Amino acid sequence: MLIHSDEDHSGMVMWKSFYILLGIFAALYCSECLKFLFFHGESIYEMLINSTDQAGLTWNQFTRLSTMLGIREKFIATFIIKEYNGKMDRDTLLNKRIDREEFIRYYARLLETYDKNNYISTARVEDFERMCTNPGCQIL
Numbered sequence: 001m002l003i004h005s006d007e008d009h010s011g012m013v014m015w016k017s018f019y020i021l022l023g024i025f026a027a028l029y030c031s032e033c034l035k036f037l038f039f040h041g042e043s044i045y046e047m048l049i050n051s052t053d054q055a056g057l058t059w060n061q062f063t064r065l066s067t068m069l070g071i072r073e074k075f076i077a078t079f080i081i082k083e084y085n086g087k088m089d090r091d092t093l094l095n096k097r098i099d100r101e102e103f104i105r106y107y108a109r110l111l112e113t114y115d116k117n118n119y120i121s122t123a124r125v126e127d128f129e130r131m132c133t134n135p136g137c138q139i140l
Contacts, residue, residue, distance in 0.1 A: 020044060024068060033069070033111040041104045048103075056097030065107065069114065079113075080106055 020043055027036035037044070048061045063073045081088055083106070088096075098106070 016043070017047065020047065024065075028069065031115045034108060034115050037104065037107050037111055041107070042100070045100050045103050054097075056099040057103060058097065059094045062098050062103065062106075066110070071110070071114070076106075076110065079110055083109060 020040060023036055023040060024033075027033045044065060045057070048057055048064055050061070059073075063076060066073065066076050077090055077093055080093060081090065
């Protein structure tokens with residue numbers, strides 16, 4: 001998700017990207033992912049799209065956030081198809097460009113369910129803590 005933020009290939013994450021990343025983990029920990037999406041969805045979309053000339057997110061770009069949250073792509077595809085009442089097939093979904101409004105709508109429904117069921121993975125939090133305490137970690 002944060003590849004776009006390291007444009008000069010310095011191996012460092014800029015403040016806005018770090019803030020969003022930290023916010024995602026805090027939202028996970030507090031089961032407030034939907035609220036986080038409400039406040040930062042636009043920024044996340046812009047970070048994922050990597051370019052202003054794209055017509056929308058590709059499936060790989062769209063699922064970067066879910067990968068960070070520990071949600072499998074297959075689950076997301078099934079969830080979205082179910083939201084369309086089966087009117088969209090898997091191939092159409094995987095080849096479709098996802099615009100800003102769809103991104104927010106899909107993730108809002110997904111994260112609402114995610115928060116209700118409190119799917120936090122303590123292993124992910126521990127990985128993040130380990131990453132931040134690594135001597136090579138630099139914060140600008």
